[in-house]
Amino acid sequence: MPSIVPALEWLEGLAWTTAVRESAWGYPILETAHVASIVAFAGLVIMMDLRLVGLAFTYAPMTQIQRRLFPWQMAGLVPSTATGLLLCCIDPLRYYRNVFFWVKLVLFTLAGLNALAFHLKTYRMAERWDEDPHVTATARRAGAVSLVLWSATIISGRLIAYNWFG
Amino acid sequence: MKMKITLVLLAAGALCAVQQAQAHHAFAAEYDVAKPVTLSGTLTRMEWVNPHGWIYMDTKEPDGTVKHWTVETSGPSQMSRRGLKKTDFVDGMPLQVKGYQGIKDQAHANGRTLVLTDGRSFYIGSVGGPNDGADK
Numbered sequence: 001m002p003s004i005v006p007a008l009e010w011l012e013g014l015a016w017t018t019a020v021r022e023s024a025w026g027y028p029i030l031e032t033a034h035v036a037s038i039v040a041f042a043g044l045v046i047m048m049d050l051r052l053v054g055l056a057f058t059y060a061p062m063t064q065i066q067r068r069l070f071p072w073q074m075a076g077l078v079p080s081t082a083t084g085l086l087l088c089c090i091d092p093l094r095y096y097r098n099v100f101f102w103v104k105l106v107l108f109t110l111a112g113l114n115a116l117a118f119h120l121k122t123y124r125m126a127e128r129w130d131e132d133p134h135v136t137a138t139a140r141r142a143g144a145v146s147l148v149l150w151s152a153t154i155i156s157g158r159l160i161a162y163n164w165f166g
Numbered sequence: 167m168k169m170k171i172t173l174v175l176l177a178a179g180a181l182c183a184v185q186q187a188q189a190h191h192a193f194a195a196e197y198d199v200a201k202p203v204t205l206s207g208t209l210t211r212m213e214w215v216n217p218h219g220w221i222y223m224d225t226k227e228p229d230g231t232v233k234h235w236t237v238e239t240s241g242p243s244q245m246s247r248r249g250l251k252k253t254d255f256v257d258g259m260p261l262q263v264k265g266y267q268g269i270k271d272q273a274h275a276n277g278r279t280l281v282l283t284d285g286r287s288f289y290i291g292s293v294g295g296p297n298d299g300a301d302k
Binding site for chain 1: 215241242243
């Protein structure tokens with residue numbers, strides 16, 4: 001199997017990735033934007049999840065909360081993913097060799113699949129239990145799983161900063 | 167409902183406590199404050215990069231062998247504000263670095279003070295290090 005390393009070395013050697021990697025301002029701004037948009041995204045996802053598990057907004061219809069939060073969640077997800085991809089581009093080998101980076105990617109994918117499954121299947125039948133403070137067990141589980149997976153994604157993302165395993 | 171609020175507050179409180187305990191984790195996780203080192207040697211390479219820079223330098227051990235050190239510095243922004251420039255680092259130049267040794271890796275250190283041959287001295291430590299006055 002051909003290694004991806006030469007491609008990553010090429011990416012790392014580009015003028016613009018090198019410039020951001022060595023910059024006094026570009027990198028701090030990029031990283032701050034990444035974290036700020038994650039905070040906005042995660043906060044809004046947590047509120048949706050708390051409704052699903054029955055801890056918050058229990059007497060407001062579930063679909064209404066979803067409709068109101070969803071565009072704002074995407075307004076957090078799009079810039080956080082874009083800045084995340086940029087951060088990968090400017091220091092690709094560092095992330096390639098970091099175990100927490102791969103853990104984060106796996107958790108991010110799982111959290112995304114959980115959200116997708118909820119929207120495509122469980123949420124389709126939401127009218128039946130919309131006004132009910134206690135949503136169906138499947139939806140409640142989706143909320144709990146979402147809370148755990150997104151938290152774990154953020155924690156492993158933070159741990160990328162530590163060189164514990166080389 | 168009261169029960170739920172109490173639970174949420176308890177969870178939030180526990181999170182804050184964890185946060186407090188780890189506020190200075192970055193330094194303590196990797197470096198030993200009980201092992202200060204002063205390294206005098208030659209620069210083999212400097213990586214002027216975010217989020218932290220790296221000084222690679224060789225020192226001569228008392229027994230004549232050469233030790234290859236990896237010294238973590240602060241980032242380009244912090245070093246620039248202290249008056250350092252990327253061009254201050256020239257491969258092969260002599261330099262002195264004071265800092266703290268790594269917990270696991272014996273040739274790994276957290277840099278605090280950099281002294282150049284022209285006598286100029288710079289703080290190259292990052293936030294969260296020990297209060298040793300190096301940043302004054």
